[in-house]
Amino acid sequence: MSCVFCRIARKQVSSAQVYEDEEVFAFEDINPQAPVHILVIPKKHIPSSLDIGQEDHALIGRLFQAANTIARDRGVSERGFRLVMNCNREAGQTVFHVHLHLLAGRPMHWPPG
Numbered sequence: 001m002s003c004v005f006c007r008i009a010r011k012q013v014s015s016a017q018v019y020e021d022e023e024v025f026a027f028e029d030i031n032p033q034a035p036v037h038i039l040v041i042p043k044k045h046i047p048s049s050l051d052i053g054q055e056d057h058a059l060i061g062r063l064f065q066a067a068n069t070i071a072r073d074r075g076v077s078e079r080g081f082r083l084v085m086n087c088n089r090e091a092g093q094t095v096f097h098v099h100l101h102l103l104a105g106r107p108m109h110w111p112p113g
């Protein structure tokens, strides 16, 4: 099991956990790009968004619901927050286990860099 996010979800690698249910895990990004920067991941190993299958539709919905719950808990849902999923190298994906970045706490620029 070489995937660092699988290891984090199984608590074999420590992280600052912020959320967990049967299918979803969330933790603080180790290199935060905003005052709130949380990674929301499925416990199931899915390498990238290109690998999301028919059988994963409910799981991906749960990923977004978990992100919404966390945004409300952190008090940023009204101000606003950004959910980002990078896919493959040119988009900046460095960990090949699907994750939503939840970014908040400062104004977000558009278009992103």
Ligand code: 5GP
Pocket (backbone or CB within 6 Å): 004, 015, 016, 027, 028, 029, 030, 031, 032, 039, 085, 086, 092, 093, 094, 095, 096
């Ligand atoms: P990506 O670049 O793939 O979209 O995002 C990967 C994110 O995972 C980066 O923001 C990076 O800081 C974070 N990250 C990578 N390794 C670890 C780790 O071991 N622990 C935590 N908490 N975050 C990590």
Ligand code: ZN
Pocket (backbone or CB within 6 Å): 003, 004, 005, 006, 007, 044, 045, 046, 096, 097
């Ligand atoms: Zn994984």
